[in-house]
Amino acid sequence: MNLGRVIRIVTAMGTALIAASAMAATPASASASNSPVAESSLLTRQARSDAELREQIALQLKIAPGGKQTSRNEVSYDNGKFVVTYALPGTLAITGAADCPSGWFCFYEDINFGYPRGKLSDCGTQYLGAYGWNNRTSSVHNSTDSTIFYTSLGGETLIRNYAGEAIAWVGANANDRAQYVNRQC
Structure with a gap:
């Protein structure tokens, strides 16, 4: 050269x-907060202020219309069937602690159960894209008595999450690839 x-x-x-x-x-x-990069960043980190939390909620509703804000930091879909929770600003976001409520199965945007968190409780197969949650799962916690299967668009089983099991990182092959969940009831 x-x-x-x-x-x-x-x-x-x-x-x-x-x-x-x-x-x-x-x-x-x-x-420019409306750029795709800025929007993606906003969804994947803890809000630094109440205004930023409101932006996160608005963006969640934009990428997955049909939801309803049910609390300061939550959006609910299909009458509570699917719930997205964002970390509150000013609180210490504790990672490493799985916190899925009993009877639900939860999936987290970040490893070590880092928020935002999605949660479901219904049996059967559900499409995560309907709630803006395609390719956003890095850790999972199953607080049900059933096995949960996370699959790709092509049907490949990426994660088997057994009853009561918490997985802090789903692994390189499954990280940010889940598009469907199936609860075997």
Whole structure:
């Protein structure tokens, strides 16, 4: 490789780094919050304020219409059949502690049971995409007396979550791939 080409590559990399640094230094309130990247980031982290929590709830309802806000940090679908819970701002988000209520099975956006959390209790197969939860499962907790199967679009079983079992990380093969759940009742 000749010296001129190396200089052009290094210059291009430097320009990209400067642009990235400028973007990182931009306050969150000044950035475009409706960009896909900003929206994705908003859904996957704990809200830093009540205003940001309201944005999370609004975005959840935007990506999966038909839900109803049932508390400050929850959206419910199909009369409570599916519930999405976001961590409250200002509270210590404790990861590593599975907290799925009895009679429900829960799936978490992050490993070690990091919120947001989705939860279901019905038997049979359900499509997670109907609730904006496709490809968003990194840990699971089953507080039912049944086995839960998480599958891909093609029907591949990704996770078997046995009664009472908590899985802090579903593994590289299953991470963020589940599109269906099936509770065997």
